[in-house]
Amino acid sequence: MDRFARWPEAFQMSGVQADLVARTFATHWVVRFGTSATITTDRGRQFECDLFAQLSKLLGTKRIHTCAYHPQANCMVERFHRQLKACLRCQRNPGKWIDMW
Secondary structure, three states, rough: EEEOOOOOOOOOOOOOOOOHHHHHHHHHHHHHHOOOEEEOOOOHHHHHHHHHHHHHHHOEEEEEOOOOOOHHHHHHHHHHHHHHHHHHOOOOHHHHHHHHO
């Protein structure tokens, strides 16, 4: 999510392995929007590995980590995740969407 424009993007992935996350970030986000001065991530293993550190170094971006077990530190992204999950649940069960809100 771009914090300045508040523009979210979501990409379908088959897993959350570090190489898959790094490849998806580079081929979808960086190609479309360019590099950022900073990247804020949670402390997931896919972001804490050497691969993502090297990708950040290669792109010239500074990594900022949110506090562990404190989702409020990344509230814009957490809110987007909640809305996206609700939309996906409604799409999976179109006849019951009113019960899900």
